[in-house]
Amino acid sequence: SPVPDYLDEILRACGDDDGAPADYIPQLAAADPERLAVCVSTVDGHLYASGDADAAYSIQSISKPFVYALALLEHGLDHVLERVGVEPSGEAFDELSLESDSRRPLNPMINAGALTAHALVGEPGDDADARFARIHRLMSDCAGRELDVDEGVCASEMETAYRNLAIANLLRSYDVINQEPLDVVSGYTRQCAVSVTTRDLAMMAATLGSGGRQPMTGKQVLPPEVVRQVLSVMMTCGMYNAAGDWMSTVGFPAKSGVSGGILGVLPGQVGIATFSPRLDAHGNSTRGVRLCTRMSADMGMHIMQAP
């Protein structure tokens, strides 16, 4: 049948084996670099998959838009904007940087902003477990099933989380966050270690694509105005310092993670997910970028393209 055949074909065509799996998190360096998958889900829940669509991996930075969504849901846009901006940074995801006047992190898709969004979740006295429970609930609701945590990846990342601890300490020193930096980093690291398949990511993408309604369960997980804000920030900041290139060539909002996933959304139409662990210099999956570029061209998915 045409859609599965098409997906099989683009997996064969996305070819080359350039790039390498992330190695700053020891467990990620052990990933099978040949794993490859693509899934597309319509906003009414028809899912098409090809390749290793049921292979599980840690979600990593693709958790960031969902945690930003949760902070917006719980506290409203104005409150969140006081603490995290919406400007593309043009810097690497783990850059130790804040806006010079306000001390806000530039956006919630880089680690400084994602740690801040993580710390915003929940009630003032909440610890890392309480914040994580809320985040886990939302991500599971978007996937339409109960997600697990990859404890091995979580422990492995904590062992070498020097840079995220440095960022969290900087945020604490400027009172951008008011919790213990270690507590925030450990909750954030757990959020990044939530285990997903490419099918899950496509369902999570389709939930964003349908204005916050999970296509299979029918649950309105997020309000449309929160989703609009999240997709806007994904559009400008989701692919780190390759965001401008991505916008002009691929042209739909997306978020990548260092384990090799990419989640993309064509609002009102489809959720897309790709997986391949080898990364380019920006930390985006090389084959994933190629797959998304190809799908965008073949199916006319660039949102700036007049019909």
Ligand code: GLN
């Ligand atoms: N957990 C990773 C980190 O904070 C996520 C980074 C990513 O996926 N780009 O370094």
